[in-house]
Amino acid sequence: MLHDLVEQYGPALVFANVLAASLGLPVPAMPTLVLFGAMAAMHPTSIGTQLLPVLVLAVFATLIGDSVWFMAGRLYGGNTLKTLCRLSLSRDTCVKKTERFFGRWGVRVLAVAKFVPGLSIVSIPMAGAMGTTYRAFLSYDAIGAALWATVGLVLGAVFAPQIDMLFAGASRLGKLTAVVVVALLLLYAAYRWYRRRQLIKKLASARISVDQLYQLMLEKAPPIVLFDIRSREKRTLDPFVIPGSIFADERELDQIVAKYPHDHKIVIYCSCPNEISAAWMAKKLTDAGFSDVVPLLGGLDAWRDAGCELEALVEESDRSIDVHIAPKAV
Incomplete structure (x- = not known):
């Protein structure tokens, strides 16, 4: 059943997942790429033939989503970064570290930003705010997206047997597996949000107007x-x-x-x-x-x-x- 689903809808699912992730939605895309790579290794005559189209689609989806953030940075400048700071579940100091990282390496950082948690979502609008040309942005962002998607697909292919064992065990548990995974993700997000709100509340009284x-x-x-x-x-x-x-x-x-x-x-x-x-x-x-x-x-x-x-x-x-x-x- 999973084979048929991936064979029929795999490229579309990868495109949608990568696009959503690049737009900033809390839906990690790397697991989808890893899964597709594993399925391609296990079924080279069917799903394996779709590897190159999926890689192209992943890069294209990344560039679409990242371009939205780039233009937001270009149009709204520092206000975009303030919005990210407000929405982030991480401390504001984490956002500042990524700002400094971009300041040191410039637009070149986009070639590796996808591999560093939090760096991509801040460095992309900053590239727009700092006046980076769209051509330079696309060049480095495309390199980064291609490297990132390739790593995901290759990891899936290399660890295909282990991933197959995981899915075999999950299939025996049925829908309970999906419920547990979703519940754990929600609990983690809620925990991060709670800690951030508690810190803000604790510090609220120790300020000067x-x-x-x-x-x-x-x-x-x-x-x-x-x-x-x-x-x-x-x-x-x-x-x-x-x-x-x-x-x-x-x-x-x-x-x-x-x-x-x-x-x-x-x-x-x-x-x-x-x-x-x-x-x-x-x-x-x-x-x-x-x-x-x-x-x-x-x-x-x-x-x-x-x-x-x-x-x-x-x-x-x-x-x-x-x-x-x-x-x-x-």
Whole structure:
């Protein structure tokens, strides 16, 4: 029965599955490619003849879905990345790591992005936002898609006997197998979502509002150190900062701990909707001995939405910790 299903609908199923996965839906496509590769190895005269068409369809489906994200990045820039940050079940710091990875390797990263969890869905819209030409995007994305699909099909062919044994055991259990697999996937997603919501809830009270920060900056007491912890790539897309900000990298935590007074008030902001990156760094600095560290509620977007003045980005290796007054816009 499985043989007939794969022979008749296999290419269409692979195309639909890969397209859905590349659009960002929670439907992994690699297992489908592995299964098709295994079936092709076990039935070379029937399903095996469809290997090349399936590879082409997988690449084509990937390019369609990825092009949608590329154009979203081109049209909406950093807002697309903020949307991904909001929807992701991973910490915002994971999104920042992929931004830095793209910033280091550029569009070439698309040739291997499919093999790194989370990298593809962020690097593709970033390629659009950073002004990559569509031709360059298609070239590297096609290489990556072809490598990724080929690996899936080859893995299926190599491990065909083991996969056949798994399906033989699953067939004896009947529909119960599918129910168990779906239930486990749902439980995993629910667990990740629950942990993320609990972290956000736990950190919600330990923040400073835009109005509170603005008032402290007017009063100039106590001394404030204002850290902008956005990635360099995010700052390129949104080249404005809160006046007096110091660029800080959480990967250089030891240098930060050694450089700044532990009794000064430290305010940290980023640009991801849930400020988890800022809250995470605030916790690290607090654990390192700083007495008063808080994330800015709503981050840079909240400051901008409140009508407060922004400063054009100026990269400096060393900025004074004296905070300039940021008058509200009229």
